[in-house]
Amino acid sequence: MTEPLRLSKRMSELGLCSRREADEWIARGWVRVDGQVVSELGSKVLPSQRITVERQAQAQQARRVTVLLHKPVGYVSGQAEDGYKPAVVLVKPENRWSADPSPEQFHPAQLKSLVPAGRLDIDSVGLLVLTQDGRIAKKLIGEDTSIEKEYLVRVQYTKPGRLPDADLKKLNHGLWMDGKPLLPAKVRWQNDDQLSFTLREGKKRQIRRMCEMVGLKVVGLKRVRIGRVKLGELPPGQWRYLAPDEQF
Structure with missing residues (x-):
């Protein structure tokens, strides 16, 4: 007999979303198991059961942005530490690369839950990925990642x-x-x-x-x-959006 798994863990395994997103969607009643809404956190499912998500969840996920930043020396990747600022403070309209081809409009709400998918030391520079999308974070820093x-x-x-x-x-x-x-x-x-x-x-x-x-x-x-995403011509201290057709 196959052991049941936590629904949020199974959704993450299937690549639907991150576990945190799954818990949020479950609480909002956006997740169905074999056609039935499951809204209780901690619910378990069998691997054979079919999991679907409502359109609201897909729409919310589609609005989540991923930002590519050319991190300069002197900024930490994640939380502020030892008086050094986190790299996310550079993600503001005046630092957006003028050659960014993305039609995406900047909105302060995009800074909510914008977290680094991987890290660069304070004295290292170059490509840092910040994302609201748990699927991308899992792909880049999950235990079984194979992305170069x-x-x-x-x-x-x-x-x-x-x-x-x-x-x-x-x-x-x-x-x-x-x-x-x-x-x-x-x-x-x-x-x-x-x-x-x-x-x-x-x-x-x-x-x-x-x-x-x-x-x-x-x-x-x-x-x-x-992966396939290059720093390219992005200047130090500036950022751009990951384009819809760009894949890591």
């Missing part, structure tokens, strides 16, 4: 000579962190002092720690791509 993130990393070698090829190979595969082997990465030289890193995971300060393990000091780190 690409970084340009300026480094200094702290030992004599150049980084040995064997250590470059270790950066690609073979390092351990926090007691676990890291997933294979793609690491290659861009020029004499800059490496390109492409990762499918995002442990805290991962690139800086990987570099330290082979004697490299990171002097600059910039995220330039998440």
Whole structure:
């Protein structure tokens, strides 16, 4: 016999929405199981049962925005900490990129529940995704995400000579962190002092720690791509909307 699951968990598994959204929709009576409205939080369903959502839920989800920000140094990705401002404070009309092709109009309500899907250290720059859409957040930072993130990393070698090829190979595969082997990465030289890193995971300060393990000091780190979405020409401190036809 298959075990019943919490309805909100099952909705998240099916990619309908995030668990938080599911709870909100359930409470509003917007969720049906086998055609019957289920409005009690914590309700359970069998995997074989059919879950549908009302049009109001789909309309609410369609209004949720995703913002691409070129985060500068000195801003934290999430909550304000140690006197530093969160990156979301940059999302205001005067900082919107003048070349943003999206027809979306800015409204202060878009700042509600606009949260980072992934993080960049305070001293790192580049592409930061802020979203109201739980599906996108799950896709980018869920445990089973396979979406690549690409970084340009300026480094200094702290030992004599150049980084040995064997250590470059270790950066690609073979390092351990926090007691676990890291997933294979793609690491290659861009020029004499800059490496390109492409990762499918995002442990805290991962690139800086990987570099330290082979004697490299990171002097600059910039995220330039998440999946198929590139930072492109977006200027530092400015933002644009994720276009309807853009997919990570």
